[in-house]
Amino acid sequence: MSVLLSSASASVAPKLITELPGPNARRVLAGDARWVSPSYTRSYPLVARRGCGMRVEDVDGNEFLDFSAGIAVCSTGHCHPEVVAAIQKQAGELLHMSGTDFYYEHMVTLAEQLEPLAPFDGPIKVFYGNSGAEAVEAAIKLARYHTRRPFVIGFYNSFHGRTMGALSLTSSKITQRARLGALLPGFFHIPYPDLYRPLHGSVDTAAACLEDLDRLFHTTTNPTEVAAIVLEAVQGEGGYVVPPSTFVQEIRRICTRHGILLVVDEVQAGCGRTGKMWAIEHHDVEPDIVCSAKGIASGLPLGVMFSRAEIMDWTPGAHASTFGGNPVALAAAEVTVRLLQGGLIRNAAEIGAYLMQRLQTWPSKFPNVGQVRGLGLMIGIELVEDQQSRKRAPELRDRLVDAAFYKGLLVLGCGPNTLRLMPPLICTKQEADVALEILEACLRDHGQTRTQ
Numbered sequence: 001m002s003v004l005l006s007s008a009s010a011s012v013a014p015k016l017i018t019e020l021p022g023p024n025a026r027r028v029l030a031g032d033a034r035w036v037s038p039s040y041t042r043s044y045p046l047v048a049r050r051g052c053g054m055r056v057e058d059v060d061g062n063e064f065l066d067f068s069a070g071i072a073v074c075s076t077g078h079c080h081p082e083v084v085a086a087i088q089k090q091a092g093e094l095l096h097m098s099g100t101d102f103y104y105e106h107m108v109t110l111a112e113q114l115e116p117l118a119p120f121d122g123p124i125k126v127f128y129g130n131s132g133a134e135a136v137e138a139a140i141k142l143a144r145y146h147t148r149r150p151f152v153i154g155f156y157n158s159f160h161g162r163t164m165g166a167l168s169l170t171s172s173k174i175t176q177r178a179r180l181g182a183l184l185p186g187f188f189h190i191p192y193p194d195l196y197r198p199l200h201g202s203v204d205t206a207a208a209c210l211e212d213l214d215r216l217f218h219t220t221t222n223p224t225e226v227a228a229i230v231l232e233a234v235q236g237e238g239g240y241v242v243p244p245s246t247f248v249q250e251i252r253r254i255c256t257r258h259g260i261l262l263v264v265d266e267v268q269a270g271c272g273r274t275g276k277m278w279a280i281e282h283h284d285v286e287p288d289i290v291c292s293a294k295g296i297a298s299g300l301p302l303g304v305m306f307s308r309a310e311i312m313d314w315t316p317g318a319h320a321s322t323f324g325g326n327p328v329a330l331a332a333a334e335v336t337v338r339l340l341q342g343g344l345i346r347n348a349a350e351i352g353a354y355l356m357q358r359l360q361t362w363p364s365k366f367p368n369v370g371q372v373r374g375l376g377l378m379i380g381i382e383l384v385e386d387q388q389s390r391k392r393a394p395e396l397r398d399r400l401v402d403a404a405f406y407k408g409l410l411v412l413g414c415g416p417n418t419l420r421l422m423p424p425l426i427c428t429k430q431e432a433d434v435a436l437e438i439l440e441a442c443l444r445d446h447g448q449t450r451t452q
């Protein structure tokens with residue numbers, strides 16, 4: 001590694017012992033190229049063999065520092081011993097029974113744990129699926145079922161999953177939709193306020209976005225026919241964009257006024273990542289339906305959709321899933337939620353604040369860093385050609401993501417030109433320091449630096 005680290009940091013630094021990709025990785029990559037769907041979007045040739053805490057070891061014994069957490073999934077770190085123990089115990093007792101047709105206690109236990117944590121008052125009811133997309137599908141179906149209204153409104157640049165319903169709501173990248181149409185009818189999109197990139201140069205971008213919604217209501221769909229507005233409380237794949245709380249609060253008021261359900265997609269931002277259990281809590285807004293997945297089960301596939309109890313009024317057969325709420329995934333989720341409450345949410349807030357305080361100096365040090373933004377351990381670094389024009393720099397972002405890998409740091413991009421930091425919530429200051437030192441080195445190698 002070319003990055004110079006203090007001796008304290010060196011103990012948590014990546015350890016690279018072969019060229020990348022190494023010989024074993026190259027063998028897997030050849031097999032992957034031969035047999036695996038080319039639709040995946042791998043940024044660099046990491047071939048993972050095992051993970052422990054903040055570290056991932058590849059098939060050649062190289063150790064990486066993980067600031068991607070398997071796309072915001074390994075909230076408790078890789079293979080947290082308590083999560084692994086719960087999975088092993090459950091696997092020895094009951095692998096599957098199907099909550100569609102039978103009962104088992106874990107479906108009750110997790111719901112009981114989630115109720116006091118819900119971002120709204122009162123009782124909840126919970127539907128279990130296997131993924132984020134399935135949680136969103138369930139929310140769309142429930143909203144239509146409960147309201148008996150056909151239309152759903154989402155936001156440009158949002159990502160909600162790749163099944164046909166969730167994809168109809170998604171408006172993130174054209175490659176995700178190209179040649180897959182026609183998608184579901186009845187979905188509309190409005191702009192999401194990005195304070196760094198005001199809509200059409202507006203002074204008040206949140207107001208401009210709300211004007212678009214108003215226009216939609218006056219020209220395209222009557223609000224009384226809208227079942228739900230689906231919102232990411234922090235936009236994830238779209239670029240880690242934090243909307244102004246006043247905007248989210250106004251969306252809530254509009255929903256209440258017209259009997260529209262407010263659905264929050266907390267698949268990426270939820271489960272403590274932003275320093276609160278649910279990202280919507282930062283906006284002081286109570287939604288009606290919550291979608292969760294990714295970090296909720298520390299790496300096992302689980303999608304959770306919960307709502308105010310009175311909303312979940314569908315009848316037997318209206319929706320179900322053979323595997324959804326699998327007992328092993330639920331056992332992992334129960335421990336995960338306990339660990340989140342037991343200190344990891346607090347840690348996400350603390351380490352997130354520490355990272356942000358260090359990163360705030362980057363725009364003055366690096367002309368290609370346009371903006372650093374985020375909440376907790378959901379941090380986006382937007383790369384631009386220059387700070388004056390704010391012209392997006394997607395190639396530079398991709399080069400940085402790539403360069404970080406070759407220095408042993410796993411990060412990913414989001415949006416057209418943003419680099420995201422989403423480490424496991426167990427991240428320490430030392431690990432944060434190492435990650436930033438590596439990224440600074442990458443920026444010095446590939447971007448511009450201020451002339452001293």
Ligand SMILES: Cc1ncc(COP(=O)(O)O)c(C=O)c1O
Pocket residue numbers: 131132133134136159160161162232236237265266267268269293294
């Ligand atoms: C906000 C959001 N919703 C939904 C999804 C879809 O989740 P999954 O890939 O588990 O279907 C994602 C995935 O990135 C997401 O970020």
